[in-house]
Amino acid sequence: MSGDGAPARKPARTGFSFRRFGAVLTKEFIQMRRDRITFAMMIGLPLVQLFLFGFAINADPHHLPTLVEMGDNGPLTRAVIAGMQQSDYFDFKGEVAGIAAGEEVLRRGEANFVVVIPQNFERDVIRGRMPEILIAADASDPSAVGGAAAALSGIVSVAVREVLTGPLAMPSGAPPFSVTVHREYNPEGKTSTNIVPGLLAIILSMTMVMITAVAIVKETERGTMEMLIATPVRPFEVMLGKILPYVFVGYVQTIVFLIAAAVIFHVPFEGSWLAFFLGFNLYIVVNLALGFLISTASRNQMQAMQLSFFTILPSILLSGFMFPFAGMPGWAQVLGTGVPATHFLRIIRAVMLKGGDVADVGPQCLALGIILVVISGIAMLRYRQTLD
Amino acid sequence: MSEPLVIEVSGLTKRFGERTVVDHFDIRVPKGAIYGFLGPNGSGKTTTIRMLCGLLTPDEGEGTCLGFDVRHEASRIKEEAGYMTQKFSLYEDLSIRENLDFVARMYRLDRRKERVQVALDELGLADRAKQLAGTLSGGWKQRLALAACLLHEPKLLLLDEPTAGVDPKARRDFWDEIRRLSAKGVTVLVSTHYMDEAVQCDFITYIAYGKKLIDGPSAMIPALVGLETWRVEGPNLGALAERLKAEPGVEQVARFGAVLHISGTDKPLLNQTVERLKAEETHHWSLQVAGLEEAFIYLMAGARDNFALDTPPEIAA
Ligand SMILES: Nc1ncnc2c1ncn2[C@@H]1O[C@H](COP(=O)(O)OP(=O)(O)OP(=O)(O)O)[C@@H](O)[C@H]1O
Ligand SMILES: [Mg+2]
Numbered sequence: 066m067s068g069d070g071a072p073a074r075k076p077a078r079t080g081f082s083f084r085r086f087g088a089v090l091t092k093e094f095i096q097m098r099r100d101r102i103t104f105a106m107m108i109g110l111p112l113v114q115l116f117l118f119g120f121a122i123n124a125d126p127h128h129l130p131t132l133v134e135m136g137d138n139g140p141l142t143r144a145v146i147a148g149m150q151q152s153d154y155f156d157f158k159g160e161v162a163g164i165a166a167g168e169e170v171l172r173r174g175e176a177n178f179v180v181v182i183p184q185n186f187e188r189d190v191i192r193g194r195m196p197e198i199l200i201a202a203d204a205s206d207p208s209a210v211g212g213a214a215a216a217l218s219g220i221v222s223v224a225v226r227e228v229l230t231g232p233l234a235m236p237s238g239a240p241p242f243s244v245t246v247h248r249e250y251n252p253e254g255k256t257s258t259n260i261v262p263g264l265l266a267i268i269l270s271m272t273m274v275m276i277t278a279v280a281i282v283k284e285t286e287r288g289t290m291e292m293l294i295a296t297p298v299r300p301f302e303v304m305l306g307k308i309l310p311y312v313f314v315g316y317v318q319t320i321v322f323l324i325a326a327a328v329i330f331h332v333p334f335e336g337s338w339l340a341f342f343l344g345f346n347l348y349i350v351v352n353l354a355l356g357f358l359i360s361t362a363s364r365n366q367m368q369a370m371q372l373s374f375f376t377i378l379p380s381i382l383l384s385g386f387m388f389p390f391a392g393m394p395g396w397a398q399v400l401g402t403g404v405p406a407t408h409f410l411r412i413i414r415a416v417m418l419k420g421g422d423v424a425d426v427g428p429q430c431l432a433l434g435i436i437l438v439v440i441s442g443i444a445m446l447r448y449r450q451t452l453d
Numbered sequence: 454m455s456e457p458l459v460i461e462v463s464g465l466t467k468r469f470g471e472r473t474v475v476d477h478f479d480i481r482v483p484k485g486a487i488y489g490f491l492g493p494n495g496s497g498k499t500t501t502i503r504m505l506c507g508l509l510t511p512d513e514g515e516g517t518c519l520g521f522d523v524r525h526e527a528s529r530i531k532e533e534a535g536y537m538t539q540k541f542s543l544y545e546d547l548s549i550r551e552n553l554d555f556v557a558r559m560y561r562l563d564r565r566k567e568r569v570q571v572a573l574d575e576l577g578l579a580d581r582a583k584q585l586a587g588t589l590s591g592g593w594k595q596r597l598a599l600a601a602c603l604l605h606e607p608k609l610l611l612l613d614e615p616t617a618g619v620d621p622k623a624r625r626d627f628w629d630e631i632r633r634l635s636a637k638g639v640t641v642l643v644s645t646h647y648m649d650e651a652v653q654c655d656f657i658t659y660i661a662y663g664k665k666l667i668d669g670p671s672a673m674i675p676a677l678v679g680l681e682t683w684r685v686e687g688p689n690l691g692a693l694a695e696r697l698k699a700e701p702g703v704e705q706v707a708r709f710g711a712v713l714h715i716s717g718t719d720k721p722l723l724n725q726t727v728e729r730l731k732a733e734e735t736h737h738w739s740l741q742v743a744g745l746e747e748a749f750i751y752l753m754a755g756a757r758d759n760f761a762l763d764t765p766p767e768i769a770a
């Protein structure tokens with residue numbers, strides 16, 4: 066028999082087909098649009114987390130036990146103490162003699178702050194010598210420190226203005242003293258502004274990994290994978306077509322997040338957008354590849370969820386989000402270096418808070434690149450074109 | 454058969470862990486044939502079909518499908534074969550048209566919109582094209598799945614229980630379509646549990662516990678099964694049937710209206726029993742040419758659900 070009609074398709078090509086890739090992409094977007102709950106979750110989850118984490122950590126702690134070392138005891142110093150007692154921030158517990166005694170109190174956790182008012186404080190203020198008020202803080206509760214420093218500046222400024230009237234009145238402007246915070250037990254000294262950008266790293270890794278893993282496993286679980294791989298579609302076309310829509314989701318999440326961070330938490334954005342954009346894209350792709358890898362190891366959506374959840378823990382615990390990276394034991398730092406969130410966390414903090422530019426985030430981008438190559442290499446090896 | 458072979462495999466074997474699910478399976482399917490693939494649940498039909506179209510890699514065995522090596526040229530086979538899965542495998546959350554369109558794109562078909570529209574018209578689903586596939590009834594899903602795997606005009610159709618859950622009228626339409634395609638030179642390998650479908654096939658292969666037991670043109674199947682069948686008429690058939698089941702040589706008692714068909718593969722033993730019963734002169738006995746139906750009842754009855762047993766019983770192949 067040779068009665069076959071004209072070939073219905075173009076001659077077999079083994080290369081990448083943009084048409085098939087486009088078809089997978091379109092299909093994925095249609096499915097995403099129809100799955101309202103997941104879609105709402107993708108947008109809602111970052112907001113919920115931002116509010117939970119942001120406010121829980123941002124809520125200024127009040128009435129923190131405080132000791133004062135009085136290097137001076139003139140009217141100005143007394144006004145400062147009175148101001149501290151009136152403020153909600155500090156609970157004035159008494160005096161302490163010498164910085165060593167103060168640190169002992171901190172170590173035992175009996176007080177959160179020891180405020181050291183230097184000798185000749187009043188005289189130096191009047192003479193314009195910029196005396197230094199030292200706050201030794203137990204910064205293991207990071208959000209307390211920034212607030213305390215700010216509050217103390219305010220209290221002292223008010224005291225100075227009230228006490229020094231008449232001829233001694235200070236010209237308005239910069240306060241005639243400085244406040245130095247000496248952080249104990251937490252060298253990075255995180256503040257809520259520091260927490261919020263880090264949250265983006267966590268949110269992205271949480272949603273990106275899980276959504277991708279689930280989206281791909283869904284295909285196996287529902288049996289549609291059997292139809293899909295019975296067609297000539299190539300694994301790479303499927304992988305790319307299924308992953309790209311979630312890059313888009315990552316963008317939407319980040320935009321929502323950045324707006325919320327700026328409007329609600331007044332987190333600054335000091336650095337280069339280009340540096341942010343570079344690191345951010347890299348980070349998203351790494352997470353998607355990780356999701357893809359997880360999908361190759363899971364038989365159903367439940368397993369995919371659990372495995373994804375498992376990857377979130379190191380992102381939170383080992384990345385430096387929860388505990389300062391430099392303070393972690395050596396083995397934890399080694400593990401942490403393999404966690405993508407560690408590097409993105411540094412990128413985003415460098416860019417948003419420290420005004421970093423592209424050069425500043427280079428090493429982190431390189432690290433993310435290496436992680437990406439490793440993860441996608443394993444994923445492609447594991448992804449089969451067959452069902453076995 | 455002078456027709457060239459479209460499927461030619463030998464020694465195909467698949468193991469899942471310790472279990473050999475398909476055991477040295479051979480098949481030769483000529484072009485344009487309708488080849489029926491029968492066997493009880495869990496006997497390895499789906500697994501075999503998956504190996505034929507490159508979805509599973511065989512642990513042993515080799516051969517060609519559409520002239521392409523089943524091991525190394527799966528992607529070429531996929532271009533030219535149409536595989537309809539046993540379980541509905543189109544996207545339930547895509548509409549009927551979106552599903553067809555997606556499949557058409559996977560094969561990079563030209564005149565895509567037109568082909569999809571033609572398929573919709575032929576299905577009679579043109580006015581429901583926007584309905585989600587998941588909301589179709591079971592029978593309609595099967596029809597849609599068939600239409601989807603015909604879009605790229607495959608030369609070989611692998612249909613895994615395509616009519617499960619389809620009503621009789623739709624099943625007839627289904628088979629009309631299969632015969633029409635076969636007449637055009639499309640080769641069809643179809644698995645089924647329905648006897649009335651099996652009799653429509655040109656060839657039949659029967660598999661149990663992963664092993665092929667019977668294979669040949671439909672007309673030769675009864676002879677291959679080797680059944681001797683006696684026909685019994687007379688009073689009180691129910692009681693007789695019960696009694697016969699315990700008699701030596703009687704392997705199958707099937708009732709067709711007012712007659713019983715008694716069959717067995719051990720001719721001398723069966724005939725001995727029949728002679729003894731004949732002597733009682735209560736019923737009328739006559740020798741019958743065993744048909745395809747008896748053969749199938751025999752085959753189907755002999756094999757319980759293959760999943761239940763790990764070691765196959767002794768079967769004389
Ligand atoms: N991926 C797999 N992993 C392990 N065992 C499998 C797998 N796929 C199939 N099996 C086993 O292989 C055997 C044959 O399965 P298969 O689906 O081929 O049977 P079948 O003849 O199609 O049955 P049915 O008529 O019920 O569709 C079954 O016992 C099944 O449990
Ligand atoms: Mg099956």
